[in-house]
Amino acid sequence: MPHEILAAKPAIFSEEKARGRHVAPRVLFACIAGDALVILLSLAFSSWLRFGTRLAQFGTAARWINWTEYFGHAAFGALLFVLLLPHRELYDLQRILKFRHVAALILKAAVTWLLVFMAFAWLLRSDREISRIYVLVAFAVTTASLLAWRFLLYKFVSDEAVAHRLRQRILFVGWSKAAGSLARAITDDHRQPYEIAGHIPSAHDPESGHDPVFVRNLGNQENLTDVLREEEIDMVIAADMSSSDAETASLASVCEKAMVDFKVIPRGFQILLSCLRLQTVSGVPVLGISYFPLENPFNVMVKLLVDWAGGLVGLLLSAPVIGLFGLLVYLESPGPVIYRQRRVGRHGRPFWIYKIRSMRMNAEGDGKAGWTVKDDPRRLRIGGFMRRWNIDELPQFWNVLRGDMSLVGPRPERPELIDIFKEEISHYNARHNIKPGITGWAQVNGFRGDTDLNERVRCDLYYIENWSPLLDFQIMLMTLIRQKNAA
Numbered sequence: 001m002p003h004e005i006l007a008a009k010p011a012i013f014s015e016e017k018a019r020g021r022h023v024a025p026r027v028l029f030a031c032i033a034g035d036a037l038v039i040l041l042s043l044a045f046s047s048w049l050r051f052g053t054r055l056a057q058f059g060t061a062a063r064w065i066n067w068t069e070y071f072g073h074a075a076f077g078a079l080l081f082v083l084l085l086p087h088r089e090l091y092d093l094q095r096i097l098k099f100r101h102v103a104a105l106i107l108k109a110a111v112t113w114l115l116v117f118m119a120f121a122w123l124l125r126s127d128r129e130i131s132r133i134y135v136l137v138a139f140a141v142t143t144a145s146l147l148a149w150r151f152l153l154y155k156f157v158s159d160e161a162v163a164h165r166l167r168q169r170i171l172f173v174g175w176s177k178a179a180g181s182l183a184r185a186i187t188d189d190h191r192q193p194y195e196i197a198g199h200i201p202s203a204h205d206p207e208s209g210h211d212p213v214f215v216r217n218l219g220n221q222e223n224l225t226d227v228l229r230e231e232e233i234d235m236v237i238a239a240d241m242s243s244s245d246a247e248t249a250s251l252a253s254v255c256e257k258a259m260v261d262f263k264v265i266p267r268g269f270q271i272l273l274s275c276l277r278l279q280t281v282s283g284v285p286v287l288g289i290s291y292f293p294l295e296n297p298f299n300v301m302v303k304l305l306v307d308w309a310g311g312l313v314g315l316l317l318s319a320p321v322i323g324l325f326g327l328l329v330y331l332e333s334p335g336p337v338i339y340r341q342r343r344v345g346r347h348g349r350p351f352w353i354y355k356i357r358s359m360r361m362n363a364e365g366d367g368k369a370g371w372t373v374k375d376d377p378r379r380l381r382i383g384g385f386m387r388r389w390n391i392d393e394l395p396q397f398w399n400v401l402r403g404d405m406s407l408v409g410p411r412p413e414r415p416e417l418i419d420i421f422k423e424e425i426s427h428y429n430a431r432h433n434i435k436p437g438i439t440g441w442a443q444v445n446g447f448r449g450d451t452d453l454n455e456r457v458r459c460d461l462y463y464i465e466n467w468s469p470l471l472d473f474q475i476m477l478m479t480l481i482r483q484k485n486a487a
Contacts, residue, residue: 027162030153038142047134049141050137077138080117084112084113090105096154096157097191099154104469106143108298110143113139114136158191167195168235169194170195170235171197171228171237172196172236176265178265198227199216200221201220202239236251292464293465306469311400311401314394325386325392326356329383332380333357336357339357340352340354341353344413346436351405353396353412356392358379358382359379407438409436425453425454431460440459440475441471442455444479447459
């Protein structure tokens with residue numbers, strides 16, 4: 001596009017849009033100021049709870065301390081907490097409309113604050129040691145207060161009148177399957193900080209675009225500058241990367257002069273897009289998949305501790321149930337009651353998975369691997385009941401304690417089946433980046449056993465990309481609820 005045309009048609013936005021562009025910084029400022037105020041008041045309130053109420057009766061020196069003497073500790077703790085929050089990306093506009101993500105980040109920041117504050121209290125201790133009860137009370141009160149404040153803020157900004165001004169308007173240039181998936185995700189999720197303004201065909205081949213019926217066609221690239229101004233576009237996404245480097249550079253130049261963000265959908269990455277990272281090697285940019293949440297050492301430790309605790313408690317509580325149903329299996333079909341089967345775990349490492357036998361002996365005597373089907377004739381009478389309630393899988397708590405499995409993750413499959421699936425199902429082996437689980441996101445969404453493999457893989461990859469402790473607990477809770485409803 002000629003530079004003279006660009007200069008003659010500067011991007012001027014309407015007064016309403018200009019006011020809208022000021023809303024986001026104000027909301028972010030409200031987040032920062034509100035967080036700081038809530039933290040300071042919570043820590044001061046915690047000092048009163050500790051030393052101005054009956055809690056002062058506990059601890060050897062607590063009764064000799066006036067609660068106002070802890071204002072200095074409260075101020076230091078508040079400063080430390082406020083400094084930790086930005087490192088958790090709490091002030092990213094994309095997260096403000098997603099309370100679950102915000103809650104997970106607050107919990108992580110609170111745990112980090114607890115550990116760091118305790119360490120500082122020990123290193124900088126004076127004549128009077130900081131009360132550990134006070135620190136625990138402050139941790140509980142501050143975390144609860146932050147979650148309550150952020151929930152109220154979320155309810156405010158999720159109101160359509162406010163959310164509309166927070167959203168960025170997107171224009172697609174060109175079209176592709178990936179662009180369609182992105183547009184659908186944005187259109188179907190009101191918590192997204194974006195809205196689709198429309199699309200224009202690619203200048204490279206305007207006739208080849210798959211014209212989306214649910215997205216407006218706003219013309220062509222000849223009048224791109226007018227479209228950016230009239231439609232008040234905040235972001236342009238190049239969806240058709242068959243364009244030449246010169247055409248892409250020209251499009252980026254138009255966006256730069258119009259003060260509009262320019263993004264591209266990279267070729268060659270159909271999944272795990274949220275895990276893409278741009279690195280610079282000797283000044284050369286390199287784009288690739290390089291990070292998953294469960295590659296973070298802190299996240300790994302959290303999941304490992306939950307697995308150990310859950311595996312131990314689960315095995316102790318389920319031992320009588322395993323014994324009872326093992327006896328019932330033996331009475332119906334004499335022979336070993338614990339059945340083991342080869343499965344594939346993290347990084348393709350095989351392991352033995354343990355179950356209570358739910359089928360007759362030598363059910364796979366023909367040597368062929370396969371899934372069970374409805375009304376499987378090989379199944380024991382008690383086996384149907386066990387499978388309905390997942391009782392046959394209780395011995396897998398032992399697999400969790402051994403480190404072969406996790407409480408939550410993709411379900412492990414047999415090597416014979418994986419040899420087939422990895423050739424037929426796109427991205428199937430990406431599931432093996434993490435440990436398999438007793439339950440998972442695919443299972444609680446109804447994809448287990450003889451169901452759509454593509455949907456199962458899609459759910460498993462969503463879990464890998466979006467893992468958090470809260471998501472794990474949500475899946476465990478959904479598993480229990482679905483078991484209850486199945487009855």
